Amino acid sequence: MRSSFSRDRSVTEHRFERGTIRRVVAYARRYRAWLVTFVLLVLADAAVGAAVPLVYRSIIDDGIGDGRRGLVVALALVLAGLAVVAATINLTTRWYSARIGEQLIYDLRTEVFDHVQRMPIGFFSKAQTGALVTRLNSDVQGAQQAFTSVLSNVVGNIAVVATTLGAMFVLSWRLTLLSLVLLPLFVLPARWVGVRLAALTRERYRLNGEMGQMMTERFNVSGALVVKLFGRPDDESADFAGRAARVRDTGVTQALYGTFFMTALALLASLATAAVYGFGGLLTLDGGLAVGTLVALTAYLNRLYGPLTALSNVQVDVMTTLVSFERVLEVLDLEPMIVDAAEPQPLPEGPVSVTFDGVRFRYPSAAEVSIASLEGVAVLDDRIPDTVLHGIDLHVEPGRTLALVGPSGAGKSTIAGLVSRLYDPQDGAVRIAGVDLRDTSLAEVSRAVGVVSQDVHLFHDTLATNLRYAKPDATDAELEAALRDAQIWDVVDRLPEGIHTVVGDRGHRLSGGEKQRIAIARLLLKDPGVVVLDEATAHLDATAEVAVQEALARVLEGRTSIVIAHRLSTIRDADEIAVIDAGRVVERGSHRDLVALDGLYAQLVRTQFGDGDRGEPCRPCEPCEPCEDVTLERIPVIEDPDDPEAAPAGREGDAALAVTGSPPEAP
Ligand SMILES: Nc1ncnc2c1ncn2[C@@H]1O[C@H](COP(=O)(O)OP(=O)(O)O)[C@@H](O)[C@H]1O
Ligand SMILES: [Mg+2]
Numbered sequence: 001m002r003s004s005f006s007r008d009r010s011v012t013e014h015r016f017e018r019g020t021i022r023r024v025v026a027y028a029r030r031y032r033a034w035l036v037t038f039v040l041l042v043l044a045d046a047a048v049g050a051a052v053p054l055v056y057r058s059i060i061d062d063g064i065g066d067g068r069r070g071l072v073v074a075l076a077l078v079l080a081g082l083a084v085v086a087a088t089i090n091l092t093t094r095w096y097s098a099r100i101g102e103q104l105i106y107d108l109r110t111e112v113f114d115h116v117q118r119m120p121i122g123f124f125s126k127a128q129t130g131a132l133v134t135r136l137n138s139d140v141q142g143a144q145q146a147f148t149s150v151l152s153n154v155v156g157n158i159a160v161v162a163t164t165l166g167a168m169f170v171l172s173w174r175l176t177l178l179s180l181v182l183l184p185l186f187v188l189p190a191r192w193v194g195v196r197l198a199a200l201t202r203e204r205y206r207l208n209g210e211m212g213q214m215m216t217e218r219f220n221v222s223g224a225l226v227v228k229l230f231g232r233p234d235d236e237s238a239d240f241a242g243r244a245a246r247v248r249d250t251g252v253t254q255a256l257y258g259t260f261f262m263t264a265l266a267l268l269a270s271l272a273t274a275a276v277y278g279f280g281g282l283l284t285l286d287g288g289l290a291v292g293t294l295v296a297l298t299a300y301l302n303r304l305y306g307p308l309t310a311l312s313n314v315q316v317d318v319m320t321t322l323v324s325f326e327r328v329l330e331v332l333d334l335e336p337m338i339v340d341a342a343e344p345q346p347l348p349e350g351p352v353s354v355t356f357d358g359v360r361f362r363y364p365s366a367a368e369v370s371i372a373s374l375e376g377v378a379v380l381d382d383r384i385p386d387t388v389l390h391g392i393d394l395h396v397e398p399g400r401t402l403a404l405v406g407p408s409g410a411g412k413s414t415i416a417g418l419v420s421r422l423y424d425p426q427d428g429a430v431r432i433a434g435v436d437l438r439d440t441s442l443a444e445v446s447r448a449v450g451v452v453s454q455d456v457h458l459f460h461d462t463l464a465t466n467l468r469y470a471k472p473d474a475t476d477a478e479l480e481a482a483l484r485d486a487q488i489w490d491v492v493d494r495l496p497e498g499i500h501t502v503v504g505d506r507g508h509r510l511s512g513g514e515k516q517r518i519a520i521a522r523l524l525l526k527d528p529g530v531v532v533l534d535e536a537t538a539h540l541d542a543t544a545e546v547a548v549q550e551a552l553a554r555v556l557e558g559r560t561s562i563v564i565a566h567r568l569s570t571i572r573d574a575d576e577i578a579v580i581d582a583g584r585v586v587e588r589g590s591h592r593d594l595v596a597l598d599g600l601y602a603q604l605v606r607t608q609f610g611d612g613d614r615g616e617p618c619r620p621c622e623p624c625e626p627c628e629d630v631t632l633e634r635i636p637v638i639e640d641p642d643d644p645e646a647a648p649a650g651r652e653g654d655a656a657l658a659v660t661g662s663p664p665e666a667p
């Protein structure tokens with residue numbers, strides 16, 4: 001069983017960043033008033049607890065011994081009173097510790113959430129979601145538990161041990177020493193177990209995190225689909241069972257160690273009680289000790305060992321708190337690579353120019369955007385990724401359309417991402433309306449730039465809520481208008497609850513084309529001056545595409561746009577076309593110029609854009625001569641011999657011939 005998990009020595013052998021303690025104290029300072037009350041309550045509790053055995057002694061020695069009935073009754077009433085007081089203090093203490101603890105959880109959680117969602121997109125492409133969720137859940141909770149337990153441990157137990165030992169020494173120093181002799185026999189193994197217990201707890205956090213990670217990854221639609229399509233459910237279950245087994249095994253060991261603790265503690269108390277009764281009884285017979293004192297001493301014994309052992313393990317508790325805190329602080333300390341300028345310049349409303357000025361870019365390495373523990377690896381990959389864009393110069397005048405064309409992997413989507421400032425370029429600048437994106441705020445950029453890409457994500461919520469994400473104060477009438485403009489109103493109107501229909505986890509009640517048009521409606525509501533379409537029609541069948549094309553026409557109207565398209569018709573309508581290959585702009589001009597040039601563009605037109613036009617690419621631009629140069633025979637026209645009508649409608653799978661497909665081959 002033991003061999004199935006590795007020992008995590010990180011707790012006891014962990015070196016803390018300087019300042020962690022200072023920062024934990026800074027957190028504690030936020031709850032100063034509550035903490036002071038809490039400590040006072042804990043001290044009061046210790047005092048009440050210490051008084052009780054003294055009352056026992058008085059009842060036996062003064063009351064029973066001297067035959068004073070009144071005193072016996074009075075002291076019994078005092079005992080009852082003390083019990084009530086102790087209970088009240090206990091409740092109030094618990095209330096305070098819960099308040100402090102829960103407030104701490106709340107503060108840490110909201111801070112981590114707020115911080116994480118502001119991280120650049122590169123962080124999310126590297127960090128494991130499951131690990132992040134764990135960090136928000138168990139580490140935050142670990143920090144809280146240890147925080148409050150350290151508090152009550154240190155303060156409460158020191159108070160209890162001090163009062164108890166003090167009272168015992170006063171009552172009989174000999175018996176007190178006797179009861180302490182046994183202590184090391186217990187404390188040393190207890191410490192050993194305590195260290196292991198803490199390590200086990202860490203191990204369980206990690207294993208639980210791994211299990212959660214696996215579930216989140218497999219139980220979303222795309223993950224589940226891969227599992228199904230590859231017929232791997234048995235392997236998946238075995239893998240999961242392996243992880244769950246390790247959680248089970250550590251749990252058993254943890255329970256065992258925990259029980260060892262309690263059992264050893266009870267054993268120690270019983271042995272000590274036996275010893276004290278034995279020696280104390282003899283002392284009493286010799287007249288050296290009153291009976292009441294002996295009873296009081298044994299009562300104290302029961303209060304002594306628990307706190308003493310706990311104190312001997314305080315170091316482990318403190319360490320555990322610090323580790324949890326550190327794991328949370330580590331996330332909070334991640335510097336977002338993309339931050340607002342100190343004095344952000346506003347971006348003008350309406351169509352504005354977009355400029356790429358000698359932009360060189362590579363994606364960040366894992367080490368630059370994440371932390372190792374979030375990715376389940378010991379050391380982050382710090383290899384510098386290859387440069388993706390090698391000096392891109394582009395300029396789109398306000399209200400004009402630039403089409404980007406190029407083989408898959410050329411860097412088109414990367415260019416699109418830079419317009420929304422998902423990343424910053426290493427060299428050169430991306431400007432909107434002449435403003436370097438680094439000199440403005442992310443809020444300004446996201447207001448100015450709207451994106452529709454191939455993969456539309458809708459939150460699991462109503463359509464209306466999804467749409468209002470773009471414009472929170474939009475009226476129902478505005479939503480309807482946007483949906484109409486996006487050519488999707490008819491579909492929405494037919495839904496059981498109209499715009500209040502919940503679109504499943506990933507918008508599963510809607511087809512690809514419908515989702516695409518919802519995304520377009522969302523964009524229309526946002527009404528940005530710059531639009532980026534990244535293969536927005538790539539997943540669509542022909543009928544959906546007609547509708548989407550109409551909707552897109554509305555989107556492009558009166559806006560600056562950068563269109564990455566895989567349909568010749570979209571590209572041809574652009575004011576300018578830039579052909580991207582391996583991170584460089586290799587050709588630029590109009591469709592006519594580029595076809596005449598007979599370079600990469602002409603080649604792409606022949607090999608890749610054929611399906612989009614289904615054998616009739618020249619009709620919309622009949623007078624355009626270079627078009628006729630395009631060798632139409634090379635365009636793969638797929639016809640169904642049984643149903644000639646169906647041919648132009650295309651088939652599912654057409655999208656596979658999109659630009660995202662394989663790179664062009666020489667014809
Ligand atoms: N998030 C990412 N991290 C690292 N490399 C990436 C990332 N996204 C894309 N790339 C790489 O950048 C290059 C350009 O990709 P991309 O811009 O998506 O091409 P396109 O859209 O033209 O098909 C490819 O080599 C790809 O592997
Ligand atoms: Mg792409």
